[in-house]
Amino acid sequence: MWALGALFVAGCAETEKATTDSGLVKSNFQTEVGGKKTDLYVLRNQNNMEVCVTNFGGRIVSVMVPDKEGVMRDVVLGFDSIQDYISKPSDFGASIGRYANRINQGRFTLDGTEYQLPQNNYGHCLHGGPQGFQYRVFDAVQPNPQELELTYTAEDGEEGFPGNITCKVLMKLTDDNAIDIRYEAETDKPTIVNMTNHSYFNLDGDAARNEAHLLTIDADYYTPVDSTFMTTGEIAPVEGTPMDFRTPHEVGERIDEDFEALNFGKGYDHTYILNKQYEIIRKEQKKMDYISIIIQGIIQGLTEFLPVSSSGHLSVAQHFMNIGENTLITSVVLHLGTLLAVFIAFFPTIWGMIKEFFLTIKDIFTGKFSWKNMNANRRMMFMVIISTAMLVPVYFFKDFFTGFEGDNDIIFEGFAFIFTAILLFMSDKCIKGNKTGDKMKVADAVAIGAMQCVALFPGVSRSGSTTAPGLFCGLTKETAVTFSFILGIPAILGGSVLEIGDALKSNVELDWVQLGIGFVVSAAVGLLAIALVKWLLKKDRFKIFGFYTAVLGLACIGIGAYELATGSHFVFVF
Numbered sequence: 001m002w003a004l005g006a007l008f009v010a011g012c013a014e015t016e017k018a019t020t021d022s023g024l025v026k027s028n029f030q031t032e033v034g035g036k037k038t039d040l041y042v043l044r045n046q047n048n049m050e051v052c053v054t055n056f057g058g059r060i061v062s063v064m065v066p067d068k069e070g071v072m073r074d075v076v077l078g079f080d081s082i083q084d085y086i087s088k089p090s091d092f093g094a095s096i097g098r099y100a101n102r103i104n105q106g107r108f109t110l111d112g113t114e115y116q117l118p119q120n121n122y123g124h125c126l127h128g129g130p131q132g133f134q135y136r137v138f139d140a141v142q143p144n145p146q147e148l149e150l151t152y153t154a155e156d157g158e159e160g161f162p163g164n165i166t167c168k169v170l171m172k173l174t175d176d177n178a179i180d181i182r183y184e185a186e187t188d189k190p191t192i193v194n195m196t197n198h199s200y201f202n203l204d205g206d207a208a209r210n211e212a213h214l215l216t217i218d219a220d221y222y223t224p225v226d227s228t229f230m231t232t233g234e235i236a237p238v239e240g241t242p243m244d245f246r247t248p249h250e251v252g253e254r255i256d257e258d259f260e261a262l263n264f265g266k267g268y269d270h271t272y273i274l275n276k277q278y279e280i281i282r283k284e285q286k287k288m289d290y291i292s293i294i295i296q297g298i299i300q301g302l303t304e305f306l307p308v309s310s311s312g313h314l315s316v317a318q319h320f321m322n323i324g325e326n327t328l329i330t331s332v333v334l335h336l337g338t339l340l341a342v343f344i345a346f347f348p349t350i351w352g353m354i355k356e357f358f359l360t361i362k363d364i365f366t367g368k369f370s371w372k373n374m375n376a377n378r379r380m381m382f383m384v385i386i387s388t389a390m391l392v393p394v395y396f397f398k399d400f401f402t403g404f405e406g407d408n409d410i411i412f413e414g415f416a417f418i419f420t421a422i423l424l425f426m427s428d429k430c431i432k433g434n435k436t437g438d439k440m441k442v443a444d445a446v447a448i449g450a451m452q453c454v455a456l457f458p459g460v461s462r463s464g465s466t467t468a469p470g471l472f473c474g475l476t477k478e479t480a481v482t483f484s485f486i487l488g489i490p491a492i493l494g495g496s497v498l499e500i501g502d503a504l505k506s507n508v509e510l511d512w513v514q515l516g517i518g519f520v521v522s523a524a525v526g527l528l529a530i531a532l533v534k535w536l537l538k539k540d541r542f543k544i545f546g547f548y549t550a551v552l553g554l555a556c557i558g559i560g561a562y563e564l565a566t567g568s569h570f571v572f573v574f
Contacts, residue, residue, distance in 0.1 A: 025080070042145075063176060094197070106118060106123070151168050161192070168184040217272050219246070244260075297334060304462075337520065384487055435473070462491070
């Protein structure tokens with residue numbers, strides 16, 4: 001009897017000790033970490049599915065679900081105690097924060113301020129740093145057997161992130177055997193946050209084997225990583241690669257193939273973009289793309305012809321707004337739009353020059369050509385050719401000029417803007433010339449062509465730097481403007497021809513409707529800009545642009561000097 005009694009007591013004690021279906025002992029999770037109490041919380045639905053969660057790191061510790069035979073299995077990796085989680089650091093089942101995955105080199109810029117985070121993984125910041133949310137104790141409230149609310153407040157500066165932030169993880173075990181996890185975050189200053197759950201699943205309940213698992217992922221695209229597991233920014237198609245799980249495949253079927261993504265990821269350790277999500281992303285992106293192409297068309301049309309420097313404005317925008325360069329095809333299309341504007345605005349003169357080109361060839365072969373007896377269109381045609389020829393030697397130094405494009409030396413661009421301003425002020429003070437197109441000399445064309453070469457520097461206006469020397473040479477205002485804009489035709493056309501080959505070779509998805517909108521907008525705005533330049537020059541108000549470029553130049557120099565002295569970077573977000 002005593003023996004039976006002892007066995008009964010021992011059995012009761014053992015039953016009481018193992019409080020979960022997965023065999024977890026609740027007391028092993030009841031301790032203190034960092035002065036805060038930890039515990040184990042059990043969620044259970046009407047199907048008797050069980051999910052165990054600890055508030056240490058907001059971790060899912062076990063998930064007991066029935067397999068196809070009705071046998072209950074624990075399908076996630078997890079330890080048996082808080083001490084195991086502390087002694088064997090891992091992300092098993094954790095609520096990752098502030099930022100899931102990697103931040104390149106642990107650096108990001110927000111509202112012009114650069115933040116340096118801990119570099120705990122190949123030089124990158126992984127999962128919020130070495131003391132991210134997965135090692136913090138959440139406050140836990142369980143309102144009913146199927147729901148759990150976890151809350152953690154991170155202080156400003158924790159792991160290098162700005163702002164006090166209160167994060168909530170809402171877990172709900174539904175009656176259709178799903179775990180619904182929702183995240184909320186509230187902060188008192190701009191910050192970045194990207195939370196997730198980091199559970200490792202194995203449907204066999206055997207952590208040692210998963211290669212025979214059949215996996216299906218409804219995703220046409222994934223995000224490649226480099227050798228440090230950092231995403232490259234590329235969105236790559238899965239088609240024709242071992243990354244394709246759109247139809248069922250065993251996990252281990254292709255995992256040993258010599259494929260860069262698998263080699264770098266040491267297997268499958270990649271983000272997939274689910275098709276439904278990708279459709280949403282692309283829909284929103286298309287909206288922004290249409291808005292963007294309209295804005296770019298307006299900027300291109302205005303700055304190509306107004307004497308304010310289109311390349312300079314692009315460079316400044318890239319510097320202060322953290323935007324990248326246009327795709328080559330977009331750049332070509334926008335430039336072709338402005339080319340159309342020139343053709344429309346100066347069609348009679350351009351058509352006259354085209355006809356004179358062929359007549360000149362005829363006259364040369366028939367011996368009737370005379371340099372002295374040329375009409376205005378023929379002489380202007382020759383002057384355009386001479387001015388354009390000045391650009392030919394510069395082609396061999398294009399890499400030098402390209403080095404100043406984009407987000408480069410903002411101080412240099414500031415001085416270039418001021419140079420443009422000086423040219424515009426000087427041209428405004430010019431004595432009114434009386435030289436028309438039929439009176440232009442080779443020296444005039446050489447001077448204007450040389451200044452067009454200078455305009456290759458971002459910040460130096462092409463239209464301003466070609467109109468001004470024309471006025472210096474005694475051309476009438478109308479002739480100077482006409483010659484300047486017509487001179488832009490071979491420059492724009494030549495640049496487009498050089499780029500279009502590379503543009504068509506680039507693996508970029510083309511939206512012809514979007515490109516068409518950009519073309520029309522840049523052409524329409526370009527026409528308005530040409531008319532505005534003509535009017536302002538006629539009214540002797542060209543100096544308006546001088547004041548504008550002078551102020552812009554001084555601002556760029558001042559801000560650039562401040563950035564250089566402080567190591568900070570101004571970013572304007574709209």
